[in-house]
Amino acid sequence: MKxxxxxxxxxxxxxxxxxxxxxxEWNRITAxxxxxxxxxxxxxxxxxxxxxxxxxxxxxxSWKMIVLLFGPIAICTPALYVFGSIRGIRISLxxxxxxxxxxxATTGVVLVSFAPISWFFTxxxxxxxxxxxxxxxxxxxxxxxxxxxxxxxxxxxxxxHSAEKRGGVDILFLWFILLIIVMIQxxxxxxxxxxxxx
Amino acid sequence: xxITLGLVNLLFFTQPxxxxxxxxxxxxxxxxxxxxxxxxxxxxxxxxxPTGHAVLALGPWDAARWEELRLPESWVNQGYYFELxxxxxxxxxxxxxxxxxxxxxDLRSIDATIYPALRLVLFEPANSLDPVVNxxxxxxxxxxxxxxxxVFAALIIxxxxxxxxxxxxxxISFLDIWKISxxxxxxxxxxxxxxxxxxxxAVIVGWSGVFGAALGSFIGVIQIIYLLIxxxxxxxxxxxxxxxxxxxxxxxxxxxTSLRRVMVQALGxxxxxxxxxxxxxxxxxxxxxxxxHHDWLLISAVFYFGMAGVMGALRLFLWLSQAGxxxxxFLVTLWVFLYGGVLTQLGWMLRPWVGETDPIQNTxxxxxxxxxxxxxxxxxxxxxx
Numbered sequence: 001m002k003x004x005x006x007x008x009x010x011x012x013x014x015x016x017x018x019x020x021x022x023x024x025e026w027n028r029i030t031a032x033x034x035x036x037x038x039x040x041x042x043x044x045x046x047x048x049x050x051x052x053x054x055x056x057x058x059x060x061x062s063w064k065m066i067v068l069l070f071g072p073i074a075i076c077t078p079a080l081y082v083f084g085s086i087r088g089i090r091i092s093l094x095x096x097x098x099x100x101x102x103x104x105a106t107t108g109v110v111l112v113s114f115a116p117i118s119w120f121f122t123x124x125x126x127x128x129x130x131x132x133x134x135x136x137x138x139x140x141x142x143x144x145x146x147x148x149x150x151x152x153x154x155x156x157x158x159x160x161h162s163a164e165k166r167g168g169v170d171i172l173f174l175w176f177i178l179l180i181i182v183m184i185q186x187x188x189x190x191x192x193x194x195x196x197x198x
Numbered sequence: 199x200x201i202t203l204g205l206v207n208l209l210f211f212t213q214p215x216x217x218x219x220x221x222x223x224x225x226x227x228x229x230x231x232x233x234x235x236x237x238x239x240x241x242x243x244x245x246x247x248p249t250g251h252a253v254l255a256l257g258p259w260d261a262a263r264w265e266e267l268r269l270p271e272s273w274v275n276q277g278y279y280f281e282l283x284x285x286x287x288x289x290x291x292x293x294x295x296x297x298x299x300x301x302x303x304d305l306r307s308i309d310a311t312i313y314p315a316l317r318l319v320l321f322e323p324a325n326s327l328d329p330v331v332n333x334x335x336x337x338x339x340x341x342x343x344x345x346x347x348x349v350f351a352a353l354i355i356x357x358x359x360x361x362x363x364x365x366x367x368x369x370i371s372f373l374d375i376w377k378i379s380x381x382x383x384x385x386x387x388x389x390x391x392x393x394x395x396x397x398x399x400a401v402i403v404g405w406s407g408v409f410g411a412a413l414g415s416f417i418g419v420i421q422i423i424y425l426l427i428x429x430x431x432x433x434x435x436x437x438x439x440x441x442x443x444x445x446x447x448x449x450x451x452x453x454x455t456s457l458r459r460v461m462v463q464a465l466g467x468x469x470x471x472x473x474x475x476x477x478x479x480x481x482x483x484x485x486x487x488x489x490x491h492h493d494w495l496l497i498s499a500v501f502y503f504g505m506a507g508v509m510g511a512l513r514l515f516l517w518l519s520q521a522g523x524x525x526x527x528f529l530v531t532l533w534v535f536l537y538g539g540v541l542t543q544l545g546w547m548l549r550p551w552v553g554e555t556d557p558i559q560n561t562x563x564x565x566x567x568x569x570x571x572x573x574x575x576x577x578x579x580x581x582x583x
Contacts, residue, residue, distance in 0.1 A: 113442045116443070129574075148450070149450075
């Protein structure tokens with residue numbers, strides 16, 4: 001039985017990167033990564049909802065977190081492909097999607113790992129400002145680790161296509177700024193995240 | 199008349215005036231009210247209007263919270279000022295010389311475990327009408343069974359029974375605990391067996407208990423017992439909340455293998471911290487014997503804890519430096535940030551660590567029920583400077 005892709009993500013990322021050139025593995029790995037990303041976002045949404053726990057609020061934040069994670073990435077993917085191409089990154093659209101799903105899974109895994117700490121502070125803190133700042137920070141940190149995965153994947157793809165080892169990865173910095181802007185707008189569009197607690 | 203007023207002054211400002219308070223149980227669930235009356239007195243040749251002390255009579259399993267102070271409508275917007283004083287007639291922080299602009303005053307920011315007795319003192323400026331004093335003043339509070347403490351106690355008992363069972367099953371002796379303490383001091387790698395995890399937990403509980411006994415001796419036996427429970431809970435509780443994120447982030451940085459390996463490493467670091475704390479306990483005894491007062495002892499305790507934390511971070515850095523010094527430094531910073539962040543908040547919730555005997559209850563509480571968030575409180579304290 002083949003090891004889970006998430007297990008490989010934590011123990012030996014090289015296996016994940018090596019599978020870029022093995023499309024037969026993509027379906028299995030991509031499906032696991034998508035499930036992990038959805039699960040991670042939903043779990044963190046549940047934890048966020050414990051500030052004002054009702055069933056409606058829990059379900060609401062679960063799907064909002066999934067949309068917040070997937071939506072901006074999907075919106076910004078064309079920009080990443082075009083900016084990367086201009087910057088000199090030779091990557092196909094299918095390879096880019098594979099790496100983006102891996103980045104989402106990495107973000108999901110980190111969000112799950114932060115869930116106990118976030119729950120502890122949500123349980124022991126009344127200050128809404130602190131809760132908002134903490135959650136924003138943790139989601140931001142999780143995204144950063146996702147971007148690290150993406151960057152390393154770009155380097156591996158570059159090494160396969162050309163002798164230049166690190167060319168163009170710096171474009172991810174610009175793209176990350178764009179992603180954050182879209183995420184902030186998306187978060188506002190999704191409506192209230194925290195009910196007003198009297 | 200002046201002798202009488204002088205005696206009243208002496209009575210009101212040196213003794214708790216609990217005889218002027220009467221408890222009235224309202225019909226609103228856990229809410230109760232204490233009725234107090236105003237008796238004018240002289241303070242520095244001025245007439246002031248203090249009430250009696252409203253006192254919470256709390257049992258060890260009670261959780262109480264001040265809610266609000268209800269004042270007569272006739273006092274509002276008359277130019278009066280008010281203060282809230284504690285049992286020793288010191289001003290409660292945040293309630294000094296406040297203008298009386300509404301008939302209800304929110305008391306929820308006052309921690310009932312620190313201030314179980316309150317009194318209102320009303321001041322009238324010159325050229326204003328004397329306040330009507332034949333009116334009741336109500337201190338409203340809520341009181342209920344401390345479920346959080348009960349759940350906490352149940353978890354502690356369950357964890358202790360579970361650990362004792364596993365220790366018996368694994369045939370763990372004091373000599374085994376001693377041997378692994380020496381191994382931790384020498385920085386020897388321990389295998390990732392269940393037995394090693396049990397032994398490391400025993401090292402943490404035992405040696406942190408030595409520090410707890412030293413610090414608790416400032417108050418007495420009850421605080422020693424409390425710290426023997428709270429210190430291991432602090433170290434191991436923060437570990438339980440943060441170990442998952444430490445493992446995942448270390449793995450993503452390429453430094454960790456299995457969760458069990460990370461757990462053994464982290465417990466080894468905590469064991470180093472516990473051994474360091476035990477080594478610093480003679481300094482705590484020395485501080486108590488000097489004698490030092492509460493605030494200095496608290497600062498010393500935080501300092502010693504910080505030193506023990508540095509020793510733990512150093513042990514971690516030495517273990518991780520095989521993967522490269524820069525990566526080791528980054529990972530140590532990550533661990534300190536995650537574990538330290540949770541530890542600080544949990545430590546704030548589990549205070550008092552040094553403690554002061556409450557003159558009303560004649561004991562020290564196990565913890566402050568409504569502690570809030572340590573980072574928010576620190577920010578407010580800095581902004582108040």
